[in-house]
Amino acid sequence: xxxxxxxxxxxxxxxxxxxxxxxxxxxxxxxxxxxxxxxxxxxxxxxxxxxxxxxxxxxxxxxxxxxxxxxxxxxxxxxxxxxxxxxxxxxxxxxxxxxxxxxxxxxxxxxxxxxxxxxxxxxxxxxxxxxxxxxxxxxxxxxxxxxxxxxxxxxxxxxxxxxxxxxxxxxxxxxxxxxxxxxxxxxxxxxxxxxxxxxxxxxxxxxxxxxxxxxxxxxxxxxxxxxxxxxxxxxxxxxxxxxxxxxxxxxxxxxxxxxxxxxxxxxxxxxxxxxxxxxxxxxxxxxxxxxx
Ligand SMILES: Nc1nc(=O)c2c([nH]1)NC[C@@H]1CN(c3ccc(C(=O)N[C@@H](CCC(=O)O)C(=O)O)cc3)C=[N+]21
Numbered sequence: 001x002x003x004x005x006x007x008x009x010x011x012x013x014x015x016x017x018x019x020x021x022x023x024x025x026x027x028x029x030x031x032x033x034x035x036x037x038x039x040x041x042x043x044x045x046x047x048x049x050x051x052x053x054x055x056x057x058x059x060x061x062x063x064x065x066x067x068x069x070x071x072x073x074x075x076x077x078x079x080x081x082x083x084x085x086x087x088x089x090x091x092x093x094x095x096x097x098x099x100x101x102x103x104x105x106x107x108x109x110x111x112x113x114x115x116x117x118x119x120x121x122x123x124x125x126x127x128x129x130x131x132x133x134x135x136x137x138x139x140x141x142x143x144x145x146x147x148x149x150x151x152x153x154x155x156x157x158x159x160x161x162x163x164x165x166x167x168x169x170x171x172x173x174x175x176x177x178x179x180x181x182x183x184x185x186x187x188x189x190x191x192x193x194x195x196x197x198x199x200x201x202x203x204x205x206x207x208x209x210x211x212x213x214x215x216x217x218x219x220x221x222x223x224x225x226x227x228x229x230x231x232x233x234x235x236x237x238x239x240x241x242x243x244x245x246x247x248x249x250x251x252x253x254x255x256x257x258x259x260x261x262x263x264x265x266x267x268x269x270x271x272x273x274x275x276x277x278x279x280x281x282x283x284x285x286x287x288x289x290x291x292x
Contacts, residue, residue, distance in 0.1 A: 143274030220256030
């Protein structure tokens with residue numbers, strides 16, 4: 001069994017990007033500038049956004065964190081987005097999700113200039129992804145593809161079961177893996193909360209991408225020997241024995257699944273760090289495209 005070490009691979013990618021940044025500086029070019037908008041003070045969201053800003057600093061990007069109060073109106077948020085759209089110094093930006101309930105998420109995502117949409121959530125970019133045109137791939141699926149590639153995990157002709165149909169992970173994952181590309185060419189099945197005989201389907205899978213948001217849902221009896229398991233879940237489970245008061249759990253029951261797996265991602269240290277690395281990669285790409 002091989003651990004797919006997202007922490008290590010994400011550090012490799014960050015180092016590669018840092019080298020690119022150094023040559024940009026040497027050539028007198030502007031370095032990439034990422035902005036992130038955070039609305040409210042959700043603990044997990046703050047952790048992720050801060051991790052993104054810190055990663056920018058580490059590799060030499062400029063970054064701007066725009067912190068807005070929970071009660072920010074949709075109108076004000078849309079104004080902020082328009083400012084970032086028209087600010088030539090900003091190469092790419094993200095609006096951290098989830099947003100407060102009084103804000104229409106779809107409306108917000110559609111307000112982002114697709115050329116600065118480094119999350120790849122704008123319908124234009126989703127469409128471009130589906131058509132296999134140049135775009136920004138959503139960071140989590142992009143990170144999973146990259147992880148599979150770097151460990152030379154064979155996907156061509158394999159049965160891939162994607163658990164979950166979210167717009168951010170499950171859906172794009174299923175599209176990418178069915179496409180003719182590296183870490184693609186797979187036969188993809190999407191399962192979700194209405195799926196019947198779910199375990200019968202997962203037991204046929206060569207590769208499982210678990211992205212349903214239920215902690216430790218996938219157990220050893222639901223997988224076959226030699227399975228490749230990608231765990232996208234990240235839930236904070238209350239735990240008094242931990243200093244933070246919680247532990248991080250994935251969608252996979254690692255204890256029972258890992259003995260049967262050929263490759264498996266841990267949580268933490270798997271898909272999460274890859275997501276951040278690919279956001280940086282997209283921001284570098286945005287800078288390069290804006291140069292042209
Ligand atoms: N517009 C937007 N874009 C996103 O990309 C986005 C988002 N909204 N909302 C929330 C999700 C979640 N997400 C994670 C990023 C990094 C880790 C990560 O680095 N996790 C560490 C652990 C971090 C911890 O201690 O909590 C790990 O898995 O090792 C996890 C989750 C990005 N998301």
